[in-house]
Amino acid sequence: MNHLLKLLDLSKEEIVDLLNLADQLKYETKHGIKHTPLKGMTLGMIFQKASTRTRVSFETGMYQLGGHALMLSSSDLQIGRGEPVQDTARVLSRYLDGIMIRTFEQKEVEDLAKYGSIPIINGLTDFCHPCQVLADLMTIREHKSVLEGLKMCYIGDGNNMANSLIVGGLKVGMEVAVATPDAYRPDPIVLDFAKEYGDKFTLTSDIFAAAKDADVIFTDVWASMGQEGEATERRKDFEGYQVNEELLAVAKPGCMVQHCLPAHRGEEITEETFEKHANEIFDEAENRLHAQKAVLVKLLKK
Ligand code: CP
Numbered sequence: 001m002n003h004l005l006k007l008l009d010l011s012k013e014e015i016v017d018l019l020n021l022a023d024q025l026k027y028e029t030k031h032g033i034k035h036t037p038l039k040g041m042t043l044g045m046i047f048q049k050a051s052t053r054t055r056v057s058f059e060t061g062m063y064q065l066g067g068h069a070l071m072l073s074s075s076d077l078q079i080g081r082g083e084p085v086q087d088t089a090r091v092l093s094r095y096l097d098g099i100m101i102r103t104f105e106q107k108e109v110e111d112l113a114k115y116g117s118i119p120i121i122n123g124l125t126d127f128c129h130p131c132q133v134l135a136d137l138m139t140i141r142e143h144k145s146v147l148e149g150l151k152m153c154y155i156g157d158g159n160n161m162a163n164s165l166i167v168g169g170l171k172v173g174m175e176v177a178v179a180t181p182d183a184y185r186p187d188p189i190v191l192d193f194a195k196e197y198g199d200k201f202t203l204t205s206d207i208f209a210a211a212k213d214a215d216v217i218f219t220d221v222w223a224s225m226g227q228e229g230e231a232t233e234r235r236k237d238f239e240g241y242q243v244n245e246e247l248l249a250v251a252k253p254g255c256m257v258q259h260c261l262p263a264h265r266g267e268e269i270t271e272e273t274f275e276k277h278a279n280e281i282f283d284e285a286e287n288r289l290h291a292q293k294a295v296l297v298k299l300l301k302k
């Protein structure tokens with residue numbers, strides 16, 4: 001593993017290895033055991049979109065591992081004024097030990113990896129959110145002890161989260177059921193990938209069919225970053241695609257609810273359901289830190 005660009009690039013073994021290391025690093029952090037395998041190393045963090053969790057968890061993670069993180073807002077970089085990604089990649093490779101990037105196009109992340117010579121980590125694109133889904137799988141395993149054989153359900157927009165959950169869930173042996181409106185299906189590349197898993201994957205527009213007997217239900221915002229202008233239209237298109245108590249009633253008893261956050265209560269999830277599952281949702285947010293530390297150690301440690 002040289003980069004983390006998308007979960008499609010990882011084998012099941014690589015994903016499970018990361019989850020195991022994340023569990024170990026979480027245990028060590030909780031027990032005050034300090035390891036600084038990234039001493040003297042610097043991670044550049046390029047943000048072309050807003051962030052709370054990704055920014056803070058990567059910066060804290062690097063610090064806890066003995067390294068340093070540098071916030072590079074695209075509006076301050078020459079990349080924001082048109083310097084090509086090929087040049088930015090080659091320059092930053094001379095200073096840094098790794099780059100985490102949050103941007104719009106997946107191609108930009110792939111190009112950084114192609115032209116640079118240091119590990120690149122995808123901190124969210126319009127196509128996928130691999131760091132989030134590693135934290136999600138870690139959280140499910142923490143609460144349910146296993147992943148294999150569980151049913152994951154995703155309700156809402158066929159966006160970056162849906163794409164990564166489908167790939168991550170299927171790769172680790174989960175059954176994955178997705179409900180989206182017809183016009184908001186996941187990416188065709190992901191649907192092609194999912195075909196290989198036969199009846200372990202289902203795509204429907206019926207939220208109750210998708211949630212039936214689920215062990216964990218995910219949702220995400222109806223309008224992602226960059227789609228703010230479509231918010232009103234999307235509110236209409238996604239009406240009914242909500243995680244609430246009525247939906248939970250058809251899932252397995254003890255079904256978890258996960259949300260990558262930020263959440264829009266009253267849209268994709270009700271206040272009541274969110275608060276009932278707040279503990280699981282904030283465990284998920286915490287696990288961003290531990291899962292990403294595992295990614296940093298795997299990719300950066302010499
Ligand atoms: N879930 C997530 O990536 O959060 P941020 O946008 O706050 O980084």
Ligand code: NVA
Nearest residue numbers: 159220224225260261
């Ligand atoms: N789908 C959301 C996820 C935010 C973490 C977005 O892209 O804005």
